[in-house]
Amino acid sequence: MKINNKIILVIIFLLTLSFRLYVSFTNSTFSSDDSYFNLRVAQHIIENKSPLVYDELSYSGRSFIYPQFFNYLLALFSFIPEYEKIIPAILISLMVFIIYLISKRITNNANASLFISFISAFIPIEVRTTVNQISVYSLVIPIILLMILCLLNLETKKYFNLFVILSFLLPLIHPISFLFAFSLLFYLILINTESITVTKYKKEIILFSFFVILIINFFLYKSALIKYGLNIIWQNIPGALFNEYFRTFNILEVLYLAGVVPLILGAIGIYTGLFKKKDENMVLLSSFILSSLLLMSLKIISLQVGVLFISLPLLIASSKSLYNLYYYFSLTKFEKVKKYFNIVFFIIIIALSLIPSIFIALSLPNYNQDSEVFKWLKDGTEKNSVILAPIELGNILTYYSGRKNIADNNFLLAPNVEERLNDIRLIYISPFEIKGLELIKKYDIDYIYAPVYYLDKFNLQKIPYSDDEKCFELVRKDVYKIKC
Amino acid sequence: MSIKLNVKLALTLMLGLVFLLLPGILKGYGLYAGENNYFYERVVSLVDDNIPDKDELSYSGRDFNYVLAPISVLSFLEKILSIKFLLIFLPILSGLIALYLFYLLLKRLNLEDNEAYLTIIFFIISPLFIYSFGSYNILIFALPLSFLALILFLKEENKFHKNLSLLIIFILGFFDYRALISVLLFILIYLIKNKKFKEFYFPLIVALISIIINYLPKIIKHGLGYSIKENYFKMLISDLGSSYGISIFLLFFAFFGLSYLWKTKYKNLHLYIAFILILILSLLNKDFIIYLILLVFYLSSLGINNLISSRWESERIRKLTIFLLIFGLLFSAYGSLSLVKNSQPNEQLFSALINLYNIGSKNDVVLSHYSYGILINSISEKRNIIDSNFYYIDDLEKRYMDMQAIFYGRNADLTKKLIDKYNVKYILITKEMKEGLVWTQNNEGLLFVMQNSQEFRKIISNDYAEVWRAG
Numbered sequence: 001m002k003i004n005n006k007i008i009l010v011i012i013f014l015l016t017l018s019f020r021l022y023v024s025f026t027n028s029t030f031s032s033d034d035s036y037f038n039l040r041v042a043q044h045i046i047e048n049k050s051p052l053v054y055d056e057l058s059y060s061g062r063s064f065i066y067p068q069f070f071n072y073l074l075a076l077f078s079f080i081p082e083y084e085k086i087i088p089a090i091l092i093s094l095m096v097f098i099i100y101l102i103s104k105r106i107t108n109n110a111n112a113s114l115f116i117s118f119i120s121a122f123i124p125i126e127v128r129t130t131v132n133q134i135s136v137y138s139l140v141i142p143i144i145l146l147m148i149l150c151l152l153n154l155e156t157k158k159y160f161n162l163f164v165i166l167s168f169l170l171p172l173i174h175p176i177s178f179l180f181a182f183s184l185l186f187y188l189i190l191i192n193t194e195s196i197t198v199t200k201y202k203k204e205i206i207l208f209s210f211f212v213i214l215i216i217n218f219f220l221y222k223s224a225l226i227k228y229g230l231n232i233i234w235q236n237i238p239g240a241l242f243n244e245y246f247r248t249f250n251i252l253e254v255l256y257l258a259g260v261v262p263l264i265l266g267a268i269g270i271y272t273g274l275f276k277k278k279d280e281n282m283v284l285l286s287s288f289i290l291s292s293l294l295l296m297s298l299k300i301i302s303l304q305v306g307v308l309f310i311s312l313p314l315l316i317a318s319s320k321s322l323y324n325l326y327y328y329f330s331l332t333k334f335e336k337v338k339k340y341f342n343i344v345f346f347i348i349i350i351a352l353s354l355i356p357s358i359f360i361a362l363s364l365p366n367y368n369q370d371s372e373v374f375k376w377l378k379d380g381t382e383k384n385s386v387i388l389a390p391i392e393l394g395n396i397l398t399y400y401s402g403r404k405n406i407a408d409n410n411f412l413l414a415p416n417v418e419e420r421l422n423d424i425r426l427i428y429i430s431p432f433e434i435k436g437l438e439l440i441k442k443y444d445i446d447y448i449y450a451p452v453y454y455l456d457k458f459n460l461q462k463i464p465y466s467d468d469e470k471c472f473e474l475v476r477k478d479v480y481k482i483k484c
Numbered sequence: 485m486s487i488k489l490n491v492k493l494a495l496t497l498m499l500g501l502v503f504l505l506l507p508g509i510l511k512g513y514g515l516y517a518g519e520n521n522y523f524y525e526r527v528v529s530l531v532d533d534n535i536p537d538k539d540e541l542s543y544s545g546r547d548f549n550y551v552l553a554p555i556s557v558l559s560f561l562e563k564i565l566s567i568k569f570l571l572i573f574l575p576i577l578s579g580l581i582a583l584y585l586f587y588l589l590l591k592r593l594n595l596e597d598n599e600a601y602l603t604i605i606f607f608i609i610s611p612l613f614i615y616s617f618g619s620y621n622i623l624i625f626a627l628p629l630s631f632l633a634l635i636l637f638l639k640e641e642n643k644f645h646k647n648l649s650l651l652i653i654f655i656l657g658f659f660d661y662r663a664l665i666s667v668l669l670f671i672l673i674y675l676i677k678n679k680k681f682k683e684f685y686f687p688l689i690v691a692l693i694s695i696i697i698n699y700l701p702k703i704i705k706h707g708l709g710y711s712i713k714e715n716y717f718k719m720l721i722s723d724l725g726s727s728y729g730i731s732i733f734l735l736f737f738a739f740f741g742l743s744y745l746w747k748t749k750y751k752n753l754h755l756y757i758a759f760i761l762i763l764i765l766s767l768l769n770k771d772f773i774i775y776l777i778l779l780v781f782y783l784s785s786l787g788i789n790n791l792i793s794s795r796w797e798s799e800r801i802r803k804l805t806i807f808l809l810i811f812g813l814l815f816s817a818y819g820s821l822s823l824v825k826n827s828q829p830n831e832q833l834f835s836a837l838i839n840l841y842n843i844g845s846k847n848d849v850v851l852s853h854y855s856y857g858i859l860i861n862s863i864s865e866k867r868n869i870i871d872s873n874f875y876y877i878d879d880l881e882k883r884y885m886d887m888q889a890i891f892y893g894r895n896a897d898l899t900k901k902l903i904d905k906y907n908v909k910y911i912l913i914t915k916e917m918k919e920g921l922v923w924t925q926n927n928e929g930l931l932f933v934m935q936n937s938q939e940f941r942k943i944i945s946n947d948y949a950e951v952w953r954a955g
Contacts, residue, residue: 042711164804203796208801215812218723218732226718226725226921292870418894 005110005158016121020089024132024362029371031364038397042074057398059414070136071173088138090129093113098145103319105152106281112322122357124308125257131361140174167209171216181213186287233300236411238418259313262350266314269321285313374400385446390454429458433465448480500608501584504576507618510825516900517827520619521571522862531559539860549876553658570622579617585631592638602785611820615728630667650690657694666775677754706876720771730777731816738780740787801934832948837863839944852912869906892929893923899933911952
């Protein structure tokens with residue numbers, strides 16, 4: 001039976017990996033601008049054997065701070081063909097094993113754990129964030145889950161050591177480590193208020209982890225801290241994009257993104273675990289949910305990241321509900337229907353998790369048209385050219401064309417973000433040629449990429465003043481060369 | 485035991501001496517670290533037998549309403565010793581005295597030896613120590629006098645000491661009202677704790693008289709005035725660039741110290757109240773941060789002492805936590821030393837200012853960021869529009885806003901109009917100004933205007949500083 005469970009788990013892993021690789025390999029481009037940023041950093045590491053601290057192309061040259069452990073990891077496996085697609089897919093697929101182990105630790109029930117492990121591969125928000133993308137969350141999610149697993153097994157030396165190591169590692173991967181640190185703090189507060197006894201050992205390691213994460217982040221972001229002060233928590237995101245990044249959420253959207261099954265079963269699991277049994281494990285999971293909700297409502301993390309870190313603990317808590325259900329079956333005459341229940345539940349998962357996830361994966365954006373244009377720009381323009389493109393294409397532009405952009409979505413330490421964003425918008429929509437040319441001169445722009453779908457947002461078919469042949473030459477569809 | 489203690493104290497003072505000598509060693513080239521020494525060197529030269537009414541260079545002419553006591557002391561001693569020697573020697577001497585008095589004060593407050601020494605060591609390696617005693621400024625008087633006043637006041641049995649303490653409180657008002665208020669606050673809390681509130685009236689009255697004599701005329705004439713807004717956390721945390729703030733790692737230790745105190749709940753209520761009150765004062769006036777930090781040193785020493793002596797379930801984690809925090813603290817101290825090393829003026833700025841000194845006349849006005857104002861007065865002997873002596877300047881807000889308009893405006897006509905308003909003849913631009921102090925881009929505001937207008941001509945230039953002639 002044990003062997004069977006392991007085989008099932010491996011099958012789930014292979015299924016997850018296949019799904020992700022299939023989507024990746026059927027797309028010729030990645031589905032996010034950030035992927036190209038991560039890829040460029042990894043390639044920089046491969047070529048220069050050093051992290052990227054000054055980017056000549058982004059914002060036409062700017063200093064840069066970002067923990068680059070994930071990019072180093074990618075670079076390490078660059079000997080594998082198509083490593084940029086394979087490695088992130090493998091990393092995030094490993095999550096199914098960790099989820100299984102956590103659920104097993106909480107419930108001691110293999111069936112429930114296997115179900116939860118299967119669902120974890122198809123959480124809509126997680127699919128949207130990581131499938132066909134080089135996303136740092138492909139590494140962050142398994143690491144955080146692994147840390148949760150370690151926290152649940154601290155009495156075992158190997159988990160204890162692993163937790164210490166991961167406490168150092170997590171802040172080197174992504175600033176979301178702050179969320180983990182605050183969740184631990186929440187956990188300590190919750191166990192105190194709920195009068196739950198936790199070993200001193202655990203409190204000490206939590207305190208240690210909290211300090212490590214804070215200190216490493218402090219060293220990493222010191223220059224940004226000096227520049228922005230406490231405003232760093234908003235990552236220098238310009239006002240114009242602030243509401244888009246930190247939009248408020250509605251319950252239906254959360255239901256859709258987090259998945260119906262984890263949300264309902266998770267909520268029940270948390271409720272029974274927290275309020276009826278004062279289960280320490282449920283308190284730990286609740287602290288992650290609460291801190292995500294708090295940071296989301298304070299607009300410190302985006303809706304997407306917030307929902308992602310709510311759905312995972314909810315999913316784990318679902319295992320408790322499932323276990324309770326199985327336990328109920330075993331105590332009653334329903335024991336016989338357990339087999340049928342498993343089948344029905346499996347169908348429900350397919351209907352409410354798998355199918356929506358497949359739809360999401362198939363509807364992920366692609367940048368085929370843009371990438372073709374940028375590849376052409378690489379061959380058809382001078383090496384020092386400055387190219388204007390919409391900010392959401394900034395990293396794709398620099399990756400494919402190797403040319404300087406005016407702005408992209410790496411805002412931290414970027415120069416005059418607010419002003420640049422406004423200027424970019426004005427260049428595209430201003431009815432006045434003088435204004436447009438003044439701004440074009442301001443940034444020494446040589447080419448403008450004005451895709452129709454972008455201009456559509458402003459109800460425009462082209463840049464209003466681009467008919468002036470003395471100054472603008474349409475060198476390719478949607479690409480203007482500046483001549484004056 | 486007594487010999488052992490003295491050795492400890494001597495070693496601590498030696499460490500203090502090393503840190504006090506560092507600014508001079510790190511700066512080199514015969515330059516002072518920061519603007520204070522330059523300021524006092526210049527203003528003392530303005531004082532003959534009488535205090536002048538006006539300073540013609542600062543703010544292109546302002547009332548001579550500086551804190552007079554440190555100027556008078558320097559002016560008096562200058563008669564027998566060289567001013568350059570005094571500017572270096574007095575802060576070092578004062579620093580050592582302050583450390584010794586601080587130690588005595590902590591002992592009088594019945595701190596354990598370990599706690600007292602740790603508190604002093606935290607003080608020595610903090611940026612505050614070099615900020616206070618790295619150059620001639622009011623703090624080289626205010627801090628030792630504050631410590632002395634408290635030591636004497638706490639000697640309850642001796643009336644002579646109490647009276648001497650009142651005299652020092654009175655004198656303290658001539659140097660720094662913030663030190664005076666902090667001392668008063670400390671005495672108040674001490675007396676309330678010991679149920680001797682009635683004894684508070686004497687120091688209060690003496691302090692009020694001192695404040696009235698020293699500050700009331702100036703406040704009546706100029707009002708409380710406008711102050712340049714600065715980010716509180718940036719001023720509080722040295723790792724965020726503050727020249728006298730506290731290291732974030734020391735705050736962590738302070739957290740452990742507070743949690744240790746909290747074990748006895750409200751037994752240390754007076755300490756919490758003192759902490760909260762000084763915190764509030766520091767929010768109202770950032771210069772009180774200095775006195776808040778002194779309290780944090782004590783909490784931090786409690787914290788580290790507690791961390792070292794407490795029993796943890798995991799010895800490895802305890803050691804790792806202590807190691808991490810101490811490593812961070814040392815790293816932070818190193819950071820504050822590099823702040824001293826990079827403090828203004830550097831060799832190139834000094835050279836540019838000396839070149840400027842050789843051009844034009846004393847009446848010429850130089851525009852720059854306010855942090856260079858005193859250096860412009862002292863090294864180039866030219867007038868500035870604004871400098872960091874903000875107190876009692878009636879039109880400070882207007883001047884500050886105009887500076888902002890000049891620095892960030894791209895309209896050449898408007899810039900010219902403002903430059904003419906202040907009769908600006910030269911503009912000093914530094915690398916620091918271009919790299920975040922004022923601008924972040926090479927074509928921003930005034931930089932754009934200067935590059936594209938024939939009204940401006942670069943006359944001095946090196947790798948760090950450039951001087952433009954306007955008109």
